[in-house]
Amino acid sequence: MFHSPRRLCSALLQRDASGLRRLPAPGLRRPFSPPASAPRPASPRLLAAVSAASGAARSCSRTACSMGTGTSRLYSALAKTLNSSAASQHPAYLVSPDPEHLEPIDPKELLEECRAVLHTRPPRFQRDFVDLRTDCPSTHPPIRVMQWNILAQALGEGKDNFVQCPVEALKWEERKCLILEEILAYQPDILCLQEVDHYFDTFQPLLSRLGYQGTFFPKPWSPCLDVEHNNGPDGCALFFLQNRFKLVNSANIRLTAMTLKTNQVAIAQTLECKESGRQFCIAVTHLKARTGWERFRSAQGCDLLQNLQNITQGAKIPLIVCGDFNAEPTEEVYKHFASSSLNLNSAYKLLSADGQSEPPYTTWKIRTSGECRHTLDYIWYSKHALNVRSALDLLTEEQIGPNRLPSFNYPSDHLSLVCDFSFTEEPDGLL
Numbered sequence: 001m002f003h004s005p006r007r008l009c010s011a012l013l014q015r016d017a018s019g020l021r022r023l024p025a026p027g028l029r030r031p032f033s034p035p036a037s038a039p040r041p042a043s044p045r046l047l048a049a050v051s052a053a054s055g056a057a058r059s060c061s062r063t064a065c066s067m068g069t070g071t072s073r074l075y076s077a078l079a080k081t082l083n084s085s086a087a088s089q090h091p092a093y094l095v096s097p098d099p100e101h102l103e104p105i106d107p108k109e110l111l112e113e114c115r116a117v118l119h120t121r122p123p124r125f126q127r128d129f130v131d132l133r134t135d136c137p138s139t140h141p142p143i144r145v146m147q148w149n150i151l152a153q154a155l156g157e158g159k160d161n162f163v164q165c166p167v168e169a170l171k172w173e174e175r176k177c178l179i180l181e182e183i184l185a186y187q188p189d190i191l192c193l194q195e196v197d198h199y200f201d202t203f204q205p206l207l208s209r210l211g212y213q214g215t216f217f218p219k220p221w222s223p224c225l226d227v228e229h230n231n232g233p234d235g236c237a238l239f240f241l242q243n244r245f246k247l248v249n250s251a252n253i254r255l256t257a258m259t260l261k262t263n264q265v266a267i268a269q270t271l272e273c274k275e276s277g278r279q280f281c282i283a284v285t286h287l288k289a290r291t292g293w294e295r296f297r298s299a300q301g302c303d304l305l306q307n308l309q310n311i312t313q314g315a316k317i318p319l320i321v322c323g324d325f326n327a328e329p330t331e332e333v334y335k336h337f338a339s340s341s342l343n344l345n346s347a348y349k350l351l352s353a354d355g356q357s358e359p360p361y362t363t364w365k366i367r368t369s370g371e372c373r374h375t376l377d378y379i380w381y382s383k384h385a386l387n388v389r390s391a392l393d394l395l396t397e398e399q400i401g402p403n404r405l406p407s408f409n410y411p412s413d414h415l416s417l418v419c420d421f422s423f424t425e426e427p428d429g430l431l
């Protein structure tokens with residue numbers, strides 16, 4: 001359902017000074033920006049509908065709020081997500097989605113909803129896809145993968161201490177729409193998320209209606225649970241488009257460090273492409289944060305690699321691993337991944353001039369301790385079995401602005417990474 005606008009963009013390919021071809025992002029992104037001089041007036045119809053849905057959510061129970069038409073059912077779904085923090089009787093993460101969430105929704109309609117909610121926010125950033133296409137032809141559509149630590153709501157409001165970020169920028173009702181807008185703009189086939197603490201009340205119901213199948217694995221002792229008015233534990237979430245892939249198997253992994261169980265998790269799934277019949281494994285993880293924990297992260301990385309060795313049958317199945325590794329490229333855990341017998345490369349290195357350097361940052365925030373600019377997020381892939389056809393450029397320092405992230409126009413302290421992959425035509429034996 002998502003692919004036709006993206007493919008149309010290839011007609012608009014341009015080359016920049018570096019010789020890399022830049023692809024305009026899908027059509028949904030450009031209209032984000034209102035003219036600088038006059039704020040875009042939001043459609044009264046949509047504004048009224050969103051606030052009516054929000055009001056309806058406050059005045060009816062989660063199960064009794066049945067609305068008639070497809071459009072009103074969409075508003076109902078949004079209303080339920082808007083209402084999530086008010087559902088205090090049962091923790092939202094324990095509430096199962098009701099069958100109404102399975103009704104398909106039009107991504108354009110959801111995007112309009114989000115834009116209406118965000119009409120007072122400043123323009124969102126323009127990011128382009130950089131064409132990295134090798135000479136390898138591909139007969140099948142690429143697989144678009146998004147990696148993103150979306151910032152847990154409870155951590156952003158209660159623990160992270162982003163001293164330059166106003167609390168109003170973190171309001172969930174609006175920040176949620178910024179996150180959805182980013183997902184709708186890039187239209188990934190696979191979505192790998194960390195710090196998800198609104199899975200059951202927001203992302204699962206909305207994304208399932210956009211055609212995704214989702215899996216959530218919360219951290220056993222999520223720090224979110226220490227925050228007053230939290231929405232449940234945060235964890236990793238993995239979504240894939242059901243019309244493109246069939247789930248072959250799925251593993252929720254609690255990572256160990258030197259045989260001890262830790263508070264960090266991963267999800268690994270083997271998927272089969274419906275177009276090509278080819279299988280691959282996709283994994284998502286979020287390793288232990290903070291300085292002083294480098295050896296711990298390294299041990300967690302070794303455990304994850306060992307699990308992935310087993311799941312890929314000793315690298316026979318091509319692999320993509322997305323994660324917030326909480327580790328700079330100089331760290332041991334990075335080196336373990338770079339030198340693993342799984343034959344992995346880090347996709348975002350391909351954006352550098354020599355193809356050997358990671359980007360200068362994937363997260364940039366200001367805490368009480370000062371400026372924190374780090375490269376921590378990666379998309380690893382089987383370098384002999386997969387090609388990176390394009391990658392979404394990161395934001396410049398100027399776009400990020402002096403107060404860094406998160407901000408009124410970017411919802412997380414981590415940037416999303418997005419890559420298009422295709423299979424090489426190599427025989428399996430060369431993986």
Ligand SMILES: NC(=O)C1=CN([C@@H]2O[C@H](COP(=O)(O)OP(=O)(O)OC[C@H]3O[C@@H](n4cnc5c(N)ncnc54)[C@H](OP(=O)(O)O)[C@@H]3O)[C@@H](O)[C@H]2O)C=CC1
Pocket residue numbers: 149155159160161195219221222223226263264287288289290324326367
């Ligand atoms: N009740 C219990 O028995 C237990 C409770 N816990 C709770 O879990 C917490 C630790 O969990 P753990 O999974 O190891 O957490 P981590 O150390 O991995 O960090 C948790 C989150 O904090 C963010 N973070 C990183 N650096 C900072 C910083 N300087 N200031 C504020 N936030 C930061 C990280 O974001 P990012 O990745 O984006 O950098 C990450 O999402 C404990 O503090 C405790 O609250 C843990 C174990 C047992």
Ligand SMILES: [Mg+2]
Pocket residue numbers: 149151152155195
């Ligand atoms: Mg964080």
